[in-house]
Amino acid sequence: MTWLAIKLLMDKALERLLGLFKLALAHPWQAALILAVCALFWQHRAISQRDDTIAQQTALIADMQAKAKAARAQSVTIAKDSDDAHETRLADNRSGTIRYIERNRVRTQACVSAPAEGEAAGASESAAAVPLVAMSEPDVKACGDLHAYAWSAYEWGQAQIKAGLAD
Numbered sequence: 001m002t003w004l005a006i007k008l009l010m011d012k013a014l015e016r017l018l019g020l021f022k023l024a025l026a027h028p029w030q031a032a033l034i035l036a037v038c039a040l041f042w043q044h045r046a047i048s049q050r051d052d053t054i055a056q057q058t059a060l061i062a063d064m065q066a067k068a069k070a071a072r073a074q075s076v077t078i079a080k081d082s083d084d085a086h087e088t089r090l091a092d093n094r095s096g097t098i099r100y101i102e103r104n105r106v107r108t109q110a111c112v113s114a115p116a117e118g119e120a121a122g123a124s125e126s127a128a129a130v131p132l133v134a135m136s137e138p139d140v141k142a143c144g145d146l147h148a149y150a151w152s153a154y155e156w157g158q159a160q161i162k163a164g165l166a167d
Contacts, residue, residue: 071165078159086152090145097144101137 024031135143160166 074163075160075165078156078163078165082152082156082159085155086148089152090148093144093148094141097141100144101140 157166
């Protein structure tokens with residue numbers, strides 16, 4: 001049944017196409033003119049769509065550039081604020097590190113207490129049982145500086161996330 005419907009439809013379409021072709025042969029100038037007008041209309045429509053697409057793309061690009069410029073400006077502001085906070089934190093951290101070094105410096109002379117009753121002279125056994133680790137002053141300062149840098153980097157990252165510039 002469907003084949004029959006398709007065949008009838010195709011026959012009618014072919015018949016109409018042949019009729020149109022015969023008409024074009026009978027009136028060639030008119031057919032050429034109609035064809036040219038159709039082609040011009042189609043070309044005009046394509047050009048109009050192209051212009052609309054270009055206008056949309058231009059507006060989109062301008063919007064994206066404006067957003068990128070605003071994000072860059074905001075990022076520069078955050079970076080400057082973070083640098084200022086880092087410089088302040090670094091100065092505070094260095095003075096704190098120097099105070100820590102002064103308070104916890106390893107003495108070059110052993111601290112020997114007077115022996116209690118029944119003990120031999122020298123350091124007590126409990127003091128000898130505690131392991132001590134000594135670091136050089138430049139290493140302690142480097143650790144303090146790195147801590148300040150890491151904390152500043154963390155706060156900078158959190159500011160970027162809060163501003164919506166990072167995930």
